[in-house]
Amino acid sequence: MTRTIKFTKxxxxxxxxxxxxxxxxxxxxxxxxxxxxxxxxxxIGSDGLVLIGTxxxxxxxxxxxxxxxxxxxxxxxxxxxxxxxxxDYGLTSKTKIxxxxxxxxxxxxxxLADGKVNxxxxxxxxxxxxxxxxxxxGAKPMKEHPIEVDGERYAxxxxxxxxxxxxxxxxxxxxxxxxxIGPKLENxxxxxxxxxxxxxxxxxxxxxxxxxxERGSGITQACGTGACATAxxxxxxxxxxxxxxxxxxxxxxxxxxxIATRHVLxxxxxxxxxxxxxxxxx
Ligand SMILES: N[C@H](CCC[C@H](N)C(=O)O)C(=O)O
Numbered sequence: 334m335t336r337t338i339k340f341t342k343x344x345x346x347x348x349x350x351x352x353x354x355x356x357x358x359x360x361x362x363x364x365x366x367x368x369x370x371x372x373x374x375x376x377i378g379s380d381g382l383v384l385i386g387t388x389x390x391x392x393x394x395x396x397x398x399x400x401x402x403x404x405x406x407x408x409x410x411x412x413x414x415x416x417x418x419x420x421d422y423g424l425t426s427k428t429k430i431x432x433x434x435x436x437x438x439x440x441x442x443x444x445l446a447d448g449k450v451n452x453x454x455x456x457x458x459x460x461x462x463x464x465x466x467x468x469x470x471g472a473k474p475m476k477e478h479p480i481e482v483d484g485e486r487y488a489x490x491x492x493x494x495x496x497x498x499x500x501x502x503x504x505x506x507x508x509x510x511x512x513x514i515g516p517k518l519e520n521x522x523x524x525x526x527x528x529x530x531x532x533x534x535x536x537x538x539x540x541x542x543x544x545x546x547e548r549g550s551g552i553t554q555a556c557g558t559g560a561c562a563t564a565x566x567x568x569x570x571x572x573x574x575x576x577x578x579x580x581x582x583x584x585x586x587x588x589x590x591x592i593a594t595r596h597v598l599x600x601x602x603x604x605x606x607x608x609x610x611x612x613x614x615x
Contacts, residue, residue: 334615341418342377342606345410347554347583349606350383350397352411352418360384361615367398370611371550377611380550383411385418391431391438393419399549406435407495409557409586409599413453416441417603420450436495450603457558457597460565460590461493477570482517489518490566494597497528497548498562502572506534506542515546531559533579535572542580554583561597564588 338360341352351370353360360366367382369375381399388394395415397408412432419425420443428443440456478499480487489499499518503509509532518530530546543563545556560579567573568590575590586601 336613336615337610338613339608339610340377341608342379343414343418343604344583344606345413345555345557345603346581346586346601348410348556349379349554350381350408350411350414351377351379352383352385352414354418354422354424355384355386363396363398364402364404366613367400368402371400377609380547380553381405383408383415385415388433391433392425392427393430394433396435399547400551401549403549404435405496405549407439407457407558408434409455409457409494409559409561410555410601410603411557412439412441412455413557413599413601413603416443416453416455417450417605420445421605434495444600452600452602454598454600455557457494457561457599459595460562460597478523480518480521480523482514482521485514487518490570491528492562492565494558494561494565496558497524497526498531498559499524499528500531500533500563500566502533502535502567502570504534506532506544509544511544511546511552515552519546519548529556529559529562531556531563533563533567535567536580539573539577540580541567541573541577544582555581555586557586557599557601560586561588561599565590565597 338358370377371379384396386394397405430441442454443450444452489501527548529548533543545559564577589598
């Protein structure tokens, strides 16, 4: 049977996903479709596929698939775009939305301009150190890992923002050959579940330049959870305070690690690119 699926292409700081409202268009094999639809030349072209659904614990749910079809537990940029999608398309009139994700319920605070969402603050919860064991119950000291790749030595901090990140500070980000080193670190034997990799350079007080190699999607223009992980690692290693602006290839995010709640708050824009439809043979 051939079905027509309506989707919306959106991006947050250039991190672009295909969004489908599964209450209208159920999707049975998202792993496979994410791969096919994300392909730049033969598909729609994106960093992955995001499914919006219902939840019995929260207002709505999110599932996120990387361009290689693997499922992630959390996505910062997609959570902001979902806030915009839900409000701008009239699926909710709330400006505070509870979003059910595989890494727990996240709270979205929508900021409006002319009756539409133009930016969103997401409560990303409490960061943890081990990539796989985030339980949201407490912060633990982060670990700095010495890592060797092709005879080069790196020192990286692992931070979980629901999904795993490795943050490496460098003196000059222009010296990093990300397409070469990114996949080697993503698949390093230290990280059996693979890992998202961020290279970061401190530019000045509260300003961090970051480039990301995402697990399952490769180089992306921005990563919300990665920006949070970078700001947390910068604070923990004495490189920044609790408020940072993380500047990525596709845009910037403001990250605040709240001292009282220990929660990380991420604020940034969310942008619709276009609505489209695509045929699916079930
Ligand atoms: N781009 C996303 C994260 C996707 C994470 C994914 N690559 C993984 O953990 O496998 C963000 O804005 O947070």
